[in-house]
Amino acid sequence: MKILVGSLTYPLPNGVTNSINVSLDGFKEAGHELIVVAPDYGTGKFRPEHYPVASSRILEIVSGSYGNGERFFSLKAAGQIQRIIAELNPDAYWLHTVTWAPNIFEVIMAQQRKPRVVTYHTNIDYYGRVYAGAVGEKHMAERSREVCQAVEQIIVPSHQIEEKLRALDVSKPIAVIPTGIPPAHGALTPKELRQRYSIPQENKVLLFTGRLVREKNISGLIQMMADLCKLRSDVSLLLIGPGVHKDFETEAESLGVKKNIVMAGQASAQEVRRHYPAADAFVSASQHETQGLVIGEAMYAGLPVIALDSPIREEFYPQSVAVVVSEQASFAASVNKVLNDEKLALKLTEAGKKFFAKNFAVQLMIDRQIKLFNSVVGPATPKPPTS
Structure with a gap:
């Protein structure tokens, strides 16, 4: 199974990046192939599965108060993403970022005839209220519904978020899969x-x-x-x-x-x-x-x-x-x-x-995610696990 993942914030240090990395490791070990497309933050490839593409600093300027300096895909990224799709020929698309406006990965994903999945990580309507008041909250709630209704499957980390999306009249299937947490090595005293x-x-x-x-x-x-x-x-x-x-x-x-x-x-x-x-x-x-x-x-x-x-x-x-x-x-x-x-x-x-x-065991998360994608894509024979 081959999956193309899209994120605006990878590999910035945050919960979304952590979640994606856990999935990359688990799917790879199970013999599946995931590639992550993200805006280029000037840091090079974070790992072999990471494909940075042309980025714009517009989002970084708009959201500077968020503290991370998030970026958007630039117009040049469209061609780069299309070439990655042609080479990978993915069985499914997996979006990890819902923002105030559609990004290029989201637009390209919508044009494909392959299954589309979104993981809804963040209370973006609350963020909208914090930074833009009631208008921002309403807009981000509408964006949440728009993105979730455009895919075949939604993943959320908690039942509380599932209930929230249902309250926004989201009718697509929702799976609750909490993020697994990998162990730490070399603890400080x-x-x-x-x-x-x-x-x-x-x-x-x-x-x-x-x-x-x-x-x-x-x-x-x-x-x-x-x-x-x-x-x-x-x-x-x-x-x-x-x-x-x-x-x-x-x-x-x-x-x-x-x-x-x-x-x-x-x-x-x-x-x-x-x-x-x-x-x-x-x-x-x-x-x-x-x-x-x-x-x-x-x-x-x-x-x-x-x-x-x-x-x-x-x-x-x-x-x-x-x-x-x-x-x-x-x-x-x-x-x-x-x-x-x-x-x-x-x-x-x-x-x-x-x-x-x-x-919150990692293997529990991976097993649930692979089962979900098999149900969306249809079972496929994975590559032999890496040694």
């Missing part, structure tokens, strides 16, 4: 982590990984630290990910906790995963995730999770495996309780690992 970021060795380290942007509610984490530092001074918050750091640094300074917060910047997915085992707890204030991938990564690494309540809580961090905080005002106290109670932290760690193994 607590001492190494603190030395790397000049954090006092005696400090407890709270970790958040992900884009440092408004929609992740980084302000909620900074406010939590301001409240927590009134209860104890031996604590640091380590934020790892791309974004507009200066705005949040100003916010931290205004609340008097700048010295307790480290904004480490962007790192590769594998490098980020090395940090989890060296921290004391994972914290999240985001309330508009589609699956909370980083929460699963933290659980897999054996890190207790404390997170604000959100619509995906029951599917991804129920109260049986995490400390779910109902309101911002009690966030700091909940974090402090976990830091002070080793038995509670251990209980959360053990429960989180079991929950992860049952729901």
Whole structure:
């Protein structure tokens, strides 16, 4: 089976890139061929299956506040994508980006007589509201419906997103397949982590990984630290990910906790995963995730999770495996309780690992995806698995 994948943000460090990479590895091991077409970010081929094509900086300029500098396909990309199609002769097309306007890959995909699949990764209507108010929210909801109705199959990471799309009158088949999380290798020790970021060795380290942007509610984490530092001074918050750091640094300074917060910047997915085992707890204030991938990564690494309540809580961090905080005002106290109670932290760690193994194993994701594509494309004889 040969599948052409399209993404506007590959290989930028984000959950979509992580998901695509897991699929590439799993499908390849099963003897199938996937190729990823994405705008050229000037970094060359991220891996052999990655085919960068001509890009435009229009989206990068428009969405600069997102913190990643996403790009669009340029007009020249159309010919490049057509040549890739002629060479690959794909059995199916797999779109991984839904944006404010149709991109060239989406347009070309719509012209093909082969099955088309979209993975709906992101709450783009919420992003539309954050950056363009009610008009942006309405437009992105309409785009969601438009894209999903134009394909034969939709993949979503959670039942909450499935319900959301149904509420938008999307009638096409939807499969719920959470993203699998690969293991980390070469974990940092607590001492190494603190030395790397000049954090006092005696400090407890709270970790958040992900884009440092408004929609992740980084302000909620900074406010939590301001409240927590009134209860104890031996604590640091380590934020790892791309974004507009200066705005949040100003916010931290205004609340008097700048010295307790480290904004480490962007790192590769594998490098980020090395940090989890060296921290004391994972914290999240985001309330508009589609699956909370980083929460699963933290659980897999054996890190207790404390997170604000959100619509995906029951599917991804129920109260049986995490400390779910109902309101911002009690966030700091909940974090402090976990830091002070080793038995509670251990209980959360053990429960989180079991929950992860049952729901987010990589092979579980790959098996479901291959089964789905076989049903859409029709069974085919794969190439012999690579040695």
